[in-house]
Amino acid sequence: MRVLGLMSGTSADAIDCAVAEFSEAGGRLDMRLLWHGEQPWDEGLRARILGVLPPATSTVADWCQLDTEIGQAFGAAASAAIAEAGPVDLIASHGQTLFHWVENGKARGSLQVGNPAWIQAATGTPVVSDFRIADIAAGGHGAPLTSTFDAMWLGETPTALLNLGGIANVTVVGLSDGALTGDTGPANCLLDAAAHRFHGLPADLGGALARAGRVDERALAILLADPFFAQPLPRSTGREYFDGDYVARRLVDVTLEGADLFATLTELTARTVADVINRASVRRVVASGGGIHNPFLMERLAALLEAPLLTADELGLPSDAKEAYVFALLGYLSATGRPGVVVGAGGRAATGATHPTVLGTLTPAGSGQPAAPAITLALHNQEEA
Structure with a gap:
């Protein structure tokens, strides 16, 4: 089975696309990459996505329009991915997260928009979304959802798999x-917001702003005292x-301003990630996500982590x-x-749910299919039974 995966993360910087072919034999699942x-977002649409996220306020109309336009x-x-990579049997779409609802350490809901009917209509391919x-309905956090992939890929050795997106998350396997x-806390989101607000940049490119500053230890201590960081995983x-x-x-x-702001926020990410991973006694840390392109952040992580830091690229992904x-x-x-x-x-x-569940809902293929033969429906009430 050939499957196209679609994903846009909390940074909303692009729609990532990947096609894999799956086959099974003798209890082994082979996944060919x-x-x-990636498909960059239209800048106007990306601005509208970021513009409805908290602390901004928005309307039901905004979310309805985004559900359609993101879809x-x-x-x-x-369609562009299929044109380049060839036909697929199934599309798996994460959509774009607009809100992840957590109260008192418990996930209550999570809203991803990008209606799958538009994807199916554009491609004629069934979509799981x-x-x-x-x-979450089974009592879990609904995030992160990488545990199965990570365990099947690198589960033979105690390994922490770290994703540095807008939010940082880690999965420990083996x-x-x-x-x-669980999520460790911010990775790029606070840095990106500061870069946009104070410099008109999408991010601290190359970690240059943070490298030019100094960590404000008083400010960092206040940030680290956030009760979220004391919560156990899963979170x-x-x-x-x-x-x-x-x-x-x-x-x-x-x-806290200037380059010191970026140095302190980078240290916040590095320390909160390292704090979680170092408690797990792993033999290696394998990182992925946009944050790996920030060399200053990677240097700080390497200095704080007790296990060697690698990237997924070094292991073939x-x-x-x-x-x-x-x-x-x-x-x-x-x-x-x-x-x-x-x-x-x-x-x-692993997410805290009472049991592992089958994930996703299906939008079946419809367009281009032969019309169903006309049938009649006969209704019978209870008294006739």
């Missing part, structure tokens, strides 16, 4: 009591918590395409009726 690429953008990206909510997964969060005003809310009595390949696998597992999350401690799913 056939093609990957159409995903459909165009899928809405991957997170089944896990442990005797099952996988462990989840998003840009609705670490939003563009997060730093100002936390640092009411501290002035394109780092920038990892999440799209993850969703290709999740789509295949859904289509074949298998759970998308592995077992963690205590027999629960």
Whole structure:
């Protein structure tokens, strides 16, 4: 089965696309990485996506329009991917997260928009989407959803797989009591917000701003005192918590600006990631996501982590395409009726759900199919039975 995975993360910088071919024999699943690429967002649409995220306010009309326009953008990206990589049997679309609802450490819901009907209409291919909510309904966090991919790929050795997107998340595999997964906190989101607000840049490009500054230890201590960082895994969060005003809310009595702001936020990411991973006693850390292109952040992580830091590229998986390949696998597992999350401690799913669940909902192929033969429907009431 050939599956196209589509993913846009919390940074909303592009739609990542990846095509994989799956085959099974003798209890082994082979995944051939056939093609990957990305479709940059239209700048106007990206601005509107970021513009509805907290702390901004928005209307139901905004979200309805984005659901359609993002779905159409995903459909165009899928069509372009298929034109280049060849036909696929299934599309697995994560969509674009607008809100991940967590209260008192428990996930209550998660909204990804980009209606799959537009993807199906553009490609004539069935689409699996809405991957997170089944896990949340079973008591889990619905995030991160990389545990099955990570355990199947590198689970023979105690390994922490780190994703540095807008939010940083980690999955630890190869442990005797099952996988462990969760969000560690901000990776790029606070840095990106500051770069845009103060310099008109999409990010701290190359970590240059942070490298020119010094860590403000008082400010860092206040940020690290956020109760979120003391929560055990599994845990989840998003840009609705670490939003563009997060730093100002936390640092009411501290002035943090210029290059020191970027140095401190980079250190916040590095320390919160290292704190989680170093407790797991792993033999290696394998990183992916946009943050690996920030050399200063990678230097700080390497200095703080107790295990060697590698990138997914060094182990044969394109780092920038990892999440799209993850969703290709999740789509295949859904289509074949298998759970998308592995077992963690205590027999629960790694996300904290009471049990691993089959993820996603199906939008079947419809256009181009032969019309169903006309039939009549005869209704019978209970008294006639």
